[in-house]
Amino acid sequence: MESNKILVVDDETDILTLLSYNLKKAGFDVLTAKDGPEAIEIARARQPGLVILDIMLPNMDGTEVLKQLKADTKTAGIPVIMLTAKGEEVDRIVGFELGAEDYITKPFSPREVVLRVKAVLKRFKLPRSDERIITYRDITIDPSKHRVTVRKDTIDLTPTEFKLLKELLEAGGRVLSRDLLLDMVWGQDCYVTPRTVDTHIRRLRSKLGYAGRYIETVRGVGYRIKTEEDQ
Amino acid sequence: MESNKILVVDDETDILTLLSYNLKKAGFDVLTAKDGPEAIEIARARQPGLVILDIMLPNMDGTEVLKQLKADTKTAGIPVIMLTAKGEEVDRIVGFELGAEDYITKPFSPREVVLRVKAVLKRFKLPRSDERIITYRDITIDPSKHRVTVRKDTIDLTPTEFKLLKELLEAGGRVLSRDLLLDMVWGQDCYVTPRTVDTHIRRLRSKLGYAGRYIETVRGVGYRIKTEEDQ
DNA sequence: CCCCATTGTTACAGAACTGTTACAGTTGTC
DNA sequence: GACAACTGTAACAGTTCTGTAACAATGGGG
Structure with a gap:
């Protein structure tokens, strides 16, 4: 086109x-x-x-x-x-x-x-303003504005953290393995230790404050967002 | 508006x-x-x-x-x-x-x-958004008169600076990447270093005085206008 | 209760990014 | 033709980001 x-x-x-x-x-x-x-x-x-x-x-x-x-x-x-x-x-x-x-x-x-x-x-x-705004509990992320809020408070995230959070939220509760996350966030052909994901998850959690607990570690598998049901 | x-x-x-x-x-x-x-x-x-x-x-x-x-x-x-x-x-x-x-x-x-x-x-x-007066906080820009005011004070902007500000304001908080801004301000097929945008952003900020802070750098992505929500 | 694989934490150095400034080429004006 | 204004580029500096590694903590299986 x-x-x-x-x-x-x-x-x-x-x-x-x-x-x-x-x-x-x-x-x-x-x-x-x-x-x-x-x-x-x-x-x-x-x-x-x-x-x-x-x-x-x-x-x-x-x-x-x-x-x-x-x-x-x-x-x-x-x-x-x-x-x-x-x-x-x-x-x-x-x-x-x-x-x-x-x-x-x-x-x-x-x-x-x-x-x-x-x-x-x-x-x-223009970047599509109708690009989906994703909300989960108190977290809202607006990709077109590159903006994340937790209960009205804006949170500053680096590009990597932002993409990571976006993928997790979009997966809507499904577990994402470290390798999969590497593909999605870092790109399909990048050679980075899967452990790197851990570090960024940690940074994300700490920046999100109490909302960081929504990110759940699934031991031996990867990470996922807690759905509302599993409190 | x-x-x-x-x-x-x-x-x-x-x-x-x-x-x-x-x-x-x-x-x-x-x-x-x-x-x-x-x-x-x-x-x-x-x-x-x-x-x-x-x-x-x-x-x-x-x-x-x-x-x-x-x-x-x-x-x-x-x-x-x-x-x-x-x-x-x-x-x-x-x-x-x-x-x-x-x-x-x-x-x-x-x-x-x-x-x-x-x-x-x-x-x-519908008719030409080009001619509409755009206001954001204290900044008002009138494309038809090519005039920008910050709280009653008229600011002299060069053509490039003017278009840049206009695009940023019109995007209404969405992040515009340097490449996109080059397209919008410099024209679709121009070969200019994306870094040039930085320089003009700098000039804009400095001319706008305190209002220059409304222009936010989104590291790794581009620039955007701070919306009223994100204080 | 112990062990080991897995994950959380922290520190750090190199990379990437942006701000800032200076400068030279261009353009247009008087 | 001199001059001023405007632009794009480059160089440098300061900051932030990021991947890695080393160490601590955790948790599940036996």
């Missing part, structure tokens, strides 16, 4: 020309399609970084195309900007239901389109 | 209750104020995404409150919907002269209010 390639879908040649010209001037590579099936095919094959899709298309409705793009794993991740005639039914298109990233109503200024495209691309590059 | 928070200003408890109930049901967080000074204070402190303001208030006239909100850089960017008794003098309120975004005449149906709120928010949210 090269974010520099943009697929523009519209049946009107004038609009294709206008948008192509302006997007190219702004430094993008432009692909075009004139109907739904063509759009889907090109999106799958060329993996553009963004799609601009007219809601009014011959042959297949724009919302239908959008649905199919979002249903296909090869294209689901590509942000889509819809072109709509009037600001009608926009709620249904943008956001959860159909999953377009933004919409622009016709008539539009080419400059506006370029701005929107840039804005959407930027938003997509 | 969280667009989910809505400040309702009215001296009649009944109306506050009615609007609170309906807005909360629609998924908004509601703040309330019973007079002008209180409204201004809350708007500055809590940064709601929208204000609903009765034109008839004891103590200070609603239009006066509106004027003050629009004059303060910390609140100028917040859209305001006025509640008016009859459709009188509306031209003066809405639009250029006083700068409200919309008005609703009493009596109104709660449903109508919620719809208007959503409409205004949508209008405000």
